[in-house]
Every structure is written in C-alpha cells, then in structure tokens.
Amino acid sequence: MEDASKEYYAAVIIHEAIHAYFRTHSGNDEEIEGMDHERMAINCIDPTAHFLKELYGISYVDASALEWRTVMQNDAYQVATNFQVYDGSNVVS
C-alpha cells in the first residue's frame, strides 16, 4: 500500500475508524462474519465518499470507488454488477 494515493490512505483510515465505532457501539469485541463490511457497504459509502470529495476536491465517482475498494471482500460487492453512486449516475463494473 506504500504506493497508494493520499486519498486512498484516507479512505482506509476512515474504514478502520468505522470498524472501531462499530466495535464500541455493538458491545462485541470482534466482527461477526463480515457484518461490518456489509453495514459499511449499505450505510457508509455515500457519506464517506462525500467527505473524501470535499476533503480532496476529487469527483464523487472517484471518491465512491475508493470507498467501495475498502469493502470489496464483502458479499454485496462480490455479487454486484453495477454500483449506484448516489449522484444519479451509475457505474457499471
């Protein structure tokens, strides 16, 4: 990951902070079978992509792609054939 962009580093840091938030608020010390990533894929892509967009002045599509990259091991990502990026456009994989 040493060759990754600062935007991707930020996406990973946000991702890990969300894990910490889930651990703190769920009462479980460990994630249950990928549930954190599933929850992130459903609830966190849009707000975190907006944050990255504003922080670095990158496009919303690029910011969304960085956020999806952090949860690409989950079932929602694995079975998806397209990704709604919430701004009305649709990116087909």
Ligand SMILES: [Zn+2]
């Ligand atoms: Zn994770």
